[in-house]
Amino acid sequence: MAASKRSVVSCFFLVLLLAEANAQGLKVGFYSKTCPQVEGIVKKVVFAAMKKAPTLGAPLLRMFFHDCFVRGCDGSILLDSSNNQAEKNAVPNLSLRGFGIIDDSKAALEKVCPGIVSCSDILALIARDAVVALEGPTWEVETGRRDGRVSNINEVNLPSPFDNITKLITEFSTKGLNEKDLVVLSGGHTIGMGHCPLMSNRLYNFTGRGDSDPSLDSEYASNLRKKCKPADTTTALEMDPGSFKTFDVSYFKLVAKRRGLFQSDAALLDNSKTRGYVLQQARGSTFFHDFGVSMVKMGRNGVLTGRAGEIRSMCRVRN
Ligand code: HEM
Numbered sequence: 001m002a003a004s005k006r007s008v009v010s011c012f013f014l015v016l017l018l019a020e021a022n023a024q025g026l027k028v029g030f031y032s033k034t035c036p037q038v039e040g041i042v043k044k045v046v047f048a049a050m051k052k053a054p055t056l057g058a059p060l061l062r063m064f065f066h067d068c069f070v071r072g073c074d075g076s077i078l079l080d081s082s083n084n085q086a087e088k089n090a091v092p093n094l095s096l097r098g099f100g101i102i103d104d105s106k107a108a109l110e111k112v113c114p115g116i117v118s119c120s121d122i123l124a125l126i127a128r129d130a131v132v133a134l135e136g137p138t139w140e141v142e143t144g145r146r147d148g149r150v151s152n153i154n155e156v157n158l159p160s161p162f163d164n165i166t167k168l169i170t171e172f173s174t175k176g177l178n179e180k181d182l183v184v185l186s187g188g189h190t191i192g193m194g195h196c197p198l199m200s201n202r203l204y205n206f207t208g209r210g211d212s213d214p215s216l217d218s219e220y221a222s223n224l225r226k227k228c229k230p231a232d233t234t235t236a237l238e239m240d241p242g243s244f245k246t247f248d249v250s251y252f253k254l255v256a257k258r259r260g261l262f263q264s265d266a267a268l269l270d271n272s273k274t275r276g277y278v279l280q281q282a283r284g285s286t287f288f289h290d291f292g293v294s295m296v297k298m299g300r301n302g303v304l305t306g307r308a309g310e311i312r313s314m315c316r317v318r319n
């Protein structure tokens, strides 16, 4: 009797512990009973789209970062402007694209399990699938997010490519992400492009004396000056030249060689902890594993679960 009572009690605590473990109600396989096909359906849409347009992978990964850093991962980046200007109209959205892939995934899911899967979860799955499609790592995506009803351009306060390391560390820590997460997630810049005006200060007149950024490798700087002329606002550069369509470890090799594109990339060398992680990641042994871990952590930021928010029927508009 005593023994069975004790096991009931310890079982109770085990359940409590497990409930605690999956942050705020997220878990792997949240839809395993209500929409078991969800992951397969999303993956099929993403892979089909990326087969035609592999460069879509980068903005899709970036979109999840922008969603999670503003109001939490609640799909607010997906809402179109209505009575107010939405997040997606803010300047850093410059190159966000691929919204159609979220729409297509949602439409496919609504046919099979209507009203079940949130747009914020779809985006979390798409970010993972986009990385897999570019030969990067895979990880188990926690689901169970619900969609927010608000998206406001005035709330967009994302890390800037001009930020120094102190600012970056603070910005990430307010989202529950530490120095290691900052370095690992910056590795997302192993794919995709960045536009000249976000870095050309590093090439021309860095301190007002017609100089370039001393933290940028000078040979690399002269190559970049050929591509970005002083007033060029439209050219985009490969952030990881040579393999910008492959998710690999070369971003860290570049940063370690002082060839990171943005000041925010170069800044990772300015703190002993983040510098240590850059050099460690450049050796390549743990980046793929670490990236999944940090993506899951980022995906827990400010989520709506349980009865909060809603399940949108179309990702661009609230119900
Ligand atoms: C550490 C702070 C970060 C800053 C300051 C930053 C800044 C930027 C900037 C300025 C661009 C270029 C946008 C353009 O010119 O169109 C960019 C592109 C990109 N970022 Fe970040 N980013 C950061 C972190 C992240 C994270 C955490 C991820 C995802 C894990 C990410 C993924 C990407 C990707 C994939 C692109 C390429 C997008 C494309 O090709 O369209 N970034 N980022």
Ligand SMILES: *[C@@H]1O[C@H](CO)[C@@H](O)[C@H](O)[C@H]1NC(C)=O
Residues within 6 Å of the ligand: 164, 165, 166, 167
């Ligand atoms: C980093 O940037 C912040 C705000 O942009 C600034 O206040 C601070 O002085 C800078 N720190 C260093 C070490 O340059």
Ligand SMILES: *[C@@H]1O[C@H](CO)[C@@H](O)[C@H](O)[C@H]1NC(C)=O
Residues within 6 Å of the ligand: 205, 207, 208, 209, 210
């Ligand atoms: C460089 O910056 C300084 C100070 O802002 C300015 O006076 C000067 O005209 C600039 N030179 C060039 C070549 O743009």
Ligand SMILES: CC(=O)N[C@H]1CO[C@H](CO)[C@@H](O)[C@@H]1O
Residues within 6 Å of the ligand: 088, 089, 090, 091, 093, 094, 096
């Ligand atoms: C895709 C998208 O919504 N792009 C918008 C980004 O923000 C600018 C204004 O800063 C708009 O003009 C774009 O339409």
